[in-house]
Amino acid sequence: xxxxxxxxxxxxxxxxxxxxxxxxxxxxxxxxxxxxxxxxxxxxxxxxxxxxxxxxxxxxxxxxxxxxxxxxxxxxxxxxxxxxxxxxxxxxxxxxxxxxxxxxxxxxxxxxxxxxxxxxxxxxxxxxxxxxxxxxxxxxxxxxxxxxxxxxxxxxxxxxxxxxxxxxxxxxxxxxxxxxxxxxxxxxxxxxxxxxxxxxxxxxxxxxxxxxxxxxxxxxxxx
Numbered sequence: 001x002x003x004x005x006x007x008x009x010x011x012x013x014x015x016x017x018x019x020x021x022x023x024x025x026x027x028x029x030x031x032x033x034x035x036x037x038x039x040x041x042x043x044x045x046x047x048x049x050x051x052x053x054x055x056x057x058x059x060x061x062x063x064x065x066x067x068x069x070x071x072x073x074x075x076x077x078x079x080x081x082x083x084x085x086x087x088x089x090x091x092x093x094x095x096x097x098x099x100x101x102x103x104x105x106x107x108x109x110x111x112x113x114x115x116x117x118x119x120x121x122x123x124x125x126x127x128x129x130x131x132x133x134x135x136x137x138x139x140x141x142x143x144x145x146x147x148x149x150x151x152x153x154x155x156x157x158x159x160x161x162x163x164x165x166x167x168x169x170x171x172x173x174x175x176x177x178x179x180x181x182x183x184x185x186x187x188x189x190x191x192x193x194x195x196x197x198x199x200x201x202x203x204x205x206x207x208x209x210x211x212x213x214x215x216x217x218x219x220x221x222x223x
Contacts, residue, residue: 007044007053007061007075014064029060036060055081 003009014025022045026038035056043049044061053061053076062072070080085108086093096104 004065004067004071005075007058007072008047010061010065010067010072010075011041011045013066014061017066018064025064029064032063034060034063053078 003013011022011025015022018025018028020028021038022041023038026036026041029036040049040053040057041061044053058072058076058078059069062069065072073080093104
């Protein structure tokens, strides 16, 4: 994994870059006007940081590692912030009345919430699709393994042929048909490989006379 893909990797880059400890890195960032503590640095390095890193923390790590802010925000899994919104407000914004200021702040808060919810929903959907894709890939792999195993144990295709015949017989028994359904007679070893149902399961069916028995009956009636 590239060191720039995680905040932990960026901190390791900063340690290597400055040849110093996390404590000294925090002091260097603070001297440069950036806010971060060595406790935060150590927790991120040890994967024990439980909070969501704030913008100031991410910017400090970027500065220490010598990379653009956008690299650090991407590593943190957060969108890259634009320039400060206050810098884009029109002249006279600072002269708004308290009531107008409150209305502006509330409007911005609503927009932030909407975009955050939209991003969270998109992440959930993408995660769900990824999970489904992995499930589908696993299913396909299992089916390929099952097919390869079947092929290895059925080199001449006899098992598959027997299975097809059983399926067709079941369709005929249940009164179902398919365009390619055919009845195939089995003889010899092929026939012996199919288990015969017990007699009690056949008792409800009338006996079907063979052609020889039919001829015998016709001969007896002529006498």
